[in-house]
Amino acid sequence: MTQASPLDSLFDDRNRAARALLALLTLLGIMAWFAFAGPMHEITFANCIAEPERWEGKELRLSVTRVRGIEDGLILVRAGREIGRVRPPDGQLPAGLNAGDTISVEGVFRSTGILESRRVYVHEARPWKNRASLVGMCVAVGAGLVVFRWDRARGGLVERFDDA
């Protein structure tokens, strides 16, 4: 006779829907909290621009941000939202940089509302990475659709194949 594991109760059929719903609501709650709270909202480029005098000299580091345009420095967007302008102290932008490119920036915020860049890294291969990720995503999701089927009698997903 096998002894029941304490974990069994987390995965048995009793209150199955309620347990899954509770986990989902907890996840959504955490997502909502991240959306409106947390230290990432305290010192952002946008906040610095809103109070430029207060944040003069503040060091900012921006990862994987797109360049919307090149006009008196770089106009940056993240998730489609314009977040501010970057200008190197000597005015020299990295060679070959174009609108639509993805960059990472380390720099110092100035009270003029500009991020004075110390280092600009151009993610040249980013479009290829996005395409590769799209392929990988289609493979993973497609494999899931092929391999799993809904077993009506048992009320859940099962594998179609023994070795997948």
Place this chain on the structure above:
Amino acid sequence: MPDLITHSVAGHLVARVTRLRHGLVLLVIGNCLPDLLSRLPVRVIGEINFRTGHLAEPYWYWMWMPGHLPVGLLLASYVLAHLFVRERRRAAFFTLLGGSFTHLLMDSFQWHASGGEPIFWPFTWNGYEIGLVSPEASLTWIPALLVASAVVETVHQAAKAFVTRRAAERRTDGPVGH
């Protein structure tokens, strides 16, 4: 993040090397899960905003971050595992979670200007990463990983066919029988 081809192939290789009998595809999906939960929605929202100007508020960006953190992945794997029949539910949960954590481990080898994500949240907001390679470095590994994956799968299928044939021969008292 490395690209999702690299993550998918990593999932396949881990499943075969650890001789996972069930759950290869689940491990591959688990390896892609963090990006499906966080990067994909941000990309879609970014494109919508880029074209229409809607969905521009910062919370549309930050709300997806838990999908790329252990806490969010724990909860997401638990929810997804409940789609499975009872006998497979626990294994599905741990397989998805194992794949997701493999993804985070692989991601931690990249360096980012922001210094990594707060993977130990809610204990600390500090970001951590090992930071050895650029975020696009994985693109150069894809050909080698695909070859390795094909070789491993070929060996696995050949070994499986051999074992099946031997078992059938034993049952019929054939040439390799006693």
